[in-house]
């Protein structure tokens with residue numbers, strides 16, 4: 001998912017596995033990369049050979065991004081800033097340096113603080129989730145010993161994000177998370193998020209019912225984009241009957257917008273969709 005500020009700043013959120021690496025023409029200019037946490041389906045441990053390779057329920061993810069991650073490979077190619085919380089900046093700084101990039105492009109936004117890049121204010125917020133570093137990203141004997149022992153590396157807590165764009169729009173990106181009180185006390189009461197991108201996939205994160213509670217009772221945004229369904233949510237742009245996406249849409253009281261490949265949506269400062277929805 002790519003966000004573009006009215007001033008032209010472009011932000012890639014959790015590259016995942018369906019961005020076809022740094023050469024994916026859909027990316028264009030990327031100024032900032034956000035990584036909510038280190039799991040391979042977010043930071044990118046592998047990726048498709050070409051956009052939309054494979055099928056929606058079984059994407060071709062045959063290109064390995066180990067030991068770098070797709071986030072690092074894209075940052076190197078685009079000279080992007082990687083803005084992350086917890087202890088993730090030092091991991092990304094080391095990867096950038098090891099590959100001839102500038103370690104200063106790994107920037108910290110730890111809970112409670114924020115950093116402004118390209119006119120967009122970026123803060124991290126609580127996500128109740130794990131954040132282990134797959135030993136496949138850790139080079140040398142240490143990585144091998146960790147893999148042999150089934151132990152993952154520690155770079156602190158998983159995160160969500162709150163972004164404030166130059167038109168005043170405040171967006172909450174849930175990342176993978178359970179239900180947390182901060183979604184009310186911090187995301188709503190302090191930041192006043194008006195648009196939420198909410199993960200609904202169940203198992204790894206809030207399922208559609210839990211996610212609907214977060215939206216209806218805790219964050220209370222003006223609109224929401226459903227995300228991370230972990231199944232086929234749409235076919236030819238239409239929501240699949242009986243899907244988690246449909247369950248979420250039925251339960252949520254504000255407009256739910258379904259993200260579709262190559263279909264831009266535009267939101268005003270109040271979180272209302274004004275084009276493309």
Ligand SMILES: [Zn+2]
Pocket residue numbers: 037039042129176204
């Ligand atoms: Zn995860």
